[in-house]
Amino acid sequence: MTSILTNLFDGVAYGMLLFVLACGLAVTLGLMNFVNLAHGAFAMAGGYVCMVLVNRMGWPFFAALPLAFVSSAAIGIVLERTLYRHLYARSHLDQVLFTIGLTFMSVAAVDYIQGSSRVFINLPAALQGQFDLFGVGIGRYRLMIIVICGLLTIALQMVLAKTRFGSRLRAAVDDPRAASGLGINVPQVFAFTFAFGCGLAGLGGALSAEILGLDPYFPLKFMIYFLIVVTVGGSSSITGPFLASLLLGIGDVAGKYYVPKMGPFVIYTMMIVILIWRPNGLFGRTAAR
Amino acid sequence: MSASSDVGHHAQRQARWHYGEVAFWLIVLACGFAFPTRYLIMTDILRLALFAMSLDLILGYAGIVSLGHAAFFGVGAYAAGLLALHGIVNEPVLALIVAGLAAMVLGFATSFLVIRGVDLTRLMVTLGIALLLEALAERFSNITGGTDGLQGIEMQPILGAIPFDMFGKAGFFYSLSVLFLLFLFARRVVHSPFGLSLRAIKNNPLRAAAIGIPVNRRLIAIYTLAAFYAGVAGALFTQTTAIASLDVFAFERSADLMLVLVIGGTGYLYGGLIGAVIFRMLQEVFSTITPQYWQFWIGLVLVVIVLVGRQRLHRWVLYVPNLVIKQIAGRKAVVAVPESET
Numbered sequence: 001m002t003s004i005l006t007n008l009f010d011g012v013a014y015g016m017l018l019f020v021l022a023c024g025l026a027v028t029l030g031l032m033n034f035v036n037l038a039h040g041a042f043a044m045a046g047g048y049v050c051m052v053l054v055n056r057m058g059w060p061f062f063a064a065l066p067l068a069f070v071s072s073a074a075i076g077i078v079l080e081r082t083l084y085r086h087l088y089a090r091s092h093l094d095q096v097l098f099t100i101g102l103t104f105m106s107v108a109a110v111d112y113i114q115g116s117s118r119v120f121i122n123l124p125a126a127l128q129g130q131f132d133l134f135g136v137g138i139g140r141y142r143l144m145i146i147v148i149c150g151l152l153t154i155a156l157q158m159v160l161a162k163t164r165f166g167s168r169l170r171a172a173v174d175d176p177r178a179a180s181g182l183g184i185n186v187p188q189v190f191a192f193t194f195a196f197g198c199g200l201a202g203l204g205g206a207l208s209a210e211i212l213g214l215d216p217y218f219p220l221k222f223m224i225y226f227l228i229v230v231t232v233g234g235s236s237s238i239t240g241p242f243l244a245s246l247l248l249g250i251g252d253v254a255g256k257y258y259v260p261k262m263g264p265f266v267i268y269t270m271m272i273v274i275l276i277w278r279p280n281g282l283f284g285r286t287a288a289r
Numbered sequence: 290m291s292a293s294s295d296v297g298h299h300a301q302r303q304a305r306w307h308y309g310e311v312a313f314w315l316i317v318l319a320c321g322f323a324f325p326t327r328y329l330i331m332t333d334i335l336r337l338a339l340f341a342m343s344l345d346l347i348l349g350y351a352g353i354v355s356l357g358h359a360a361f362f363g364v365g366a367y368a369a370g371l372l373a374l375h376g377i378v379n380e381p382v383l384a385l386i387v388a389g390l391a392a393m394v395l396g397f398a399t400s401f402l403v404i405r406g407v408d409l410t411r412l413m414v415t416l417g418i419a420l421l422l423e424a425l426a427e428r429f430s431n432i433t434g435g436t437d438g439l440q441g442i443e444m445q446p447i448l449g450a451i452p453f454d455m456f457g458k459a460g461f462f463y464s465l466s467v468l469f470l471l472f473l474f475a476r477r478v479v480h481s482p483f484g485l486s487l488r489a490i491k492n493n494p495l496r497a498a499a500i501g502i503p504v505n506r507r508l509i510a511i512y513t514l515a516a517f518y519a520g521v522a523g524a525l526f527t528q529t530t531a532i533a534s535l536d537v538f539a540f541e542r543s544a545d546l547m548l549v550l551v552i553g554g555t556g557y558l559y560g561g562l563i564g565a566v567i568f569r570m571l572q573e574v575f576s577t578i579t580p581q582y583w584q585f586w587i588g589l590v591l592v593v594i595v596l597v598g599r600q601r602l603h604r605w606v607l608y609v610p611n612l613v614i615k616q617i618a619g620r621k622a623v624v625a626v627p628e629s630e631t
Contacts, residue, residue: 087595
C-alpha cells in the first residue's frame with residue numbers, strides 16, 4: 001500500500017516536471033501550429049547553465065534556477081526573432097527538418113563544450129534524502145518539484161485567464177487576423193510566449209537533471225515525451241497538457257515499477273492508441289485547426 | 290484530341306527513358322569498376338539510396354510525412370539477420386525477399402494508423418511505431434541480441450554461386466542489382482495510372498476522392514510497397530555488413546533519411562539516389578574535419594537548406610545535369626522539378 005503511494009508521489013513529481021518542460025511546446029505546437037522538435041534543446045540549455053553556475057561557480061541552487069529560466073528564454077527569443085519567425089507559414093515538413101537540424105546542432109555543440117557524459121548538479125543538503133509521512137516515503141527533492149511546478153501551473157493559469165496579456169494571447173490564438181485588426185501586436189505576443197515557453201523548459205531542464213538525467217542527448221531522448229504531452233493533452237487550455245503530463249508521469253513510473261520488462265512500451269502504445277482514437281488529443285478541441 | 294488522350298500522351302512521354310537516365314546508371318555501373326578500393330562506402334551509398342527511394346515513394350508521390358521509416362529498415366535488417374543466423378533461409382536473395390515481406394506485413398498493418406489524421410498525427414504515429422519497435426527489440430534481447438546486436442552472421446553465396454568477399458565487391462554488385470531492379474519497378478509504378486492517382490492525392494486528397502480515386506486504399510498500397518523497399522534496404526544492410534544492432538531503429542536514421550531526400554529532392558525517384566551520394570560525401574568531409582561532431586554540421590546543412598528554401602535548392606542540384614543534357618541533346622530539361630512540394 002505504501003509503495004503504491006510512494007510511486008504515486010514520484011509519478012506526480014515526474015508528471016509535474018514534464019508539464020513544466022512541455023508546456024512551452026504546447027503553446028508553439030498547439031496554439032501557433034509550429035512543430036518545434038528542438039524544444040528539448042532549450043531545456044538542455046537551461047540544465048547546463050544551472051550545472052555550470054552551481055558546480056563550477058559555486059552559486060546556490062535556488063539562485064541558479066531563475067538564471068536557467070532567463071538564459072533559455074534569451075536563447076529562445078533570439079532564435080525566434082532571427083530564425084523561427086520565417087518558418088511559421090511553412091509546411092510541417094519544413095518545420096520538422098529545420099528543428100531536427102537545430103536539435104542535432106545543439107547535441108553536438110553541448111557534447112563539444114561539456115563532454116558526452118551525464119552531469120549532475122550539486123544539490124544543497126536540505127534537498128537530499130527522504131522522510132516518512134504516515135509511512136509513505138517522500139523524497140525532499142521531489143516534494144520541492146511538486147511545490148514549484150504546482151505554483152507555476154497555478155500562476156500560468158491565472159495569467160492566461162485573468163490578465164490582459166492572457167486575453168491577448170487567447171485572442172491571437174483563436175483568430176490572428178481579427179486580433180491584429182483589433183490592434184494586438186500578434187507577432188510580439190507570439191514571440192514573448194515562445195520565449196516564456198523556452199524559459200520554462202530551461203527551468204524544467206535544470207530541475208530535471210536529478211530525475212531524468214542530463215546529457216547532450218537529452219533533446220532526442222525526451223522529444224517523444226514532450227510530444228506525447230502536447231498531442232495527448234490537446235491545446236485548448238493548459239489543463240489538458242497538465243492532466244496529460246500527470247497521466248504520463250504516473251503511467252511511466254508505475255510502468256517501470258510494476259512491469260519493468262515492458263519498459264517504455266506502455267506509454268508508446270498508449271500514445272498511438274490515443275492518437276488514433278482522438279487525433280486532436282484527449283482534452284483537445286473537436287474541430288481540427 | 291480529347292482531354293484523356295492528352296493526359297495519356299503526356300504521361301507516356303514522361304514515362305519514356307531519357308538519355309540522361311541511361312547515362313546515370315552507366316556512370317553508377319562504371320563506378321563499380323573505377324574505384325575497386327571503395328566498395329564498402331559505395332555499397333553503403335547504394336543501401337542508403339534504396340532506403341531513400343522508399344521514403345520518396347510515400348513522401349514525394351503520396352505526400353505522407355514519416356519520421357519513423359527506420360522501423361521498416363530495422364525489421365528488414367533483423368529479419369535477414371535472424372534468417373541467416375538460424376539457417377532458416379540460407380540463400381541471400383530469397384532471404385532478402387522474405388525480409389522485405391516481413392517489413393511489408395508491418396507496413397500494411399501500420400498503414401491503417403498512418404492514413405488517419407493530418408501531418409502532425411502522422412509524424413507522431415510513425416515516430417511512435419519506430420520507438421516502439423526499438424523498445425521491443427531491446428526487450429526481447431534473447432532473440433535480437435539486445436544492445437550487442439546479432440553477431441556471428443555468416444552469409445552463404447548469392448544464388449549459391451557468388452560468395453561474399455572481404456573487399457565487398459560481390460556485396461556491391463549484389464546491392465547494385467537489387468537497387469536497379471527495385472528502381473525499375475518503382476519507375477513503372479509511379480508512371481502507371483496508379484502513380485498518377487497518387488500524385489492527385491498528394492496535391493488535393495479531397496478533389497482526388499471527388500473524381501473517384503479510392504484515397505485510403507491507394508495510400509495503404511503505396512505505404513505497404515514503401516515498407517517492402519525499406520525492408521529490403523535493411524536486409525541488404527545486414528547481409529553486406531553481417532551485423533544487425535539496435536541502432537537500425539534509431540531516430541537518427543529516420544532523420545538522416547529525411548536529409549538525404551531533402552538534398553536530392555522528392556518526387557522524381559532520382560532524388561534519393563543523388564541525395565545519398567551527396568549525403569555520404571558530406572558526412573565523410575565533416576567527419577574528417579571533426580570526427581566526433583559531424584552531426585553538428587549535418588544539422589547546420591538541414592537548417593540552411595530549410596532557410597534557403599528547398600525548391601530553390603532543388604533546382605540548383607539539377608541545374609548542372611540539365612545544362613549538360615541541353616547542350617548535348619539540344620532539348621529541354623529531362624529531369625523536371627515537380628511543381629508542388631509538400
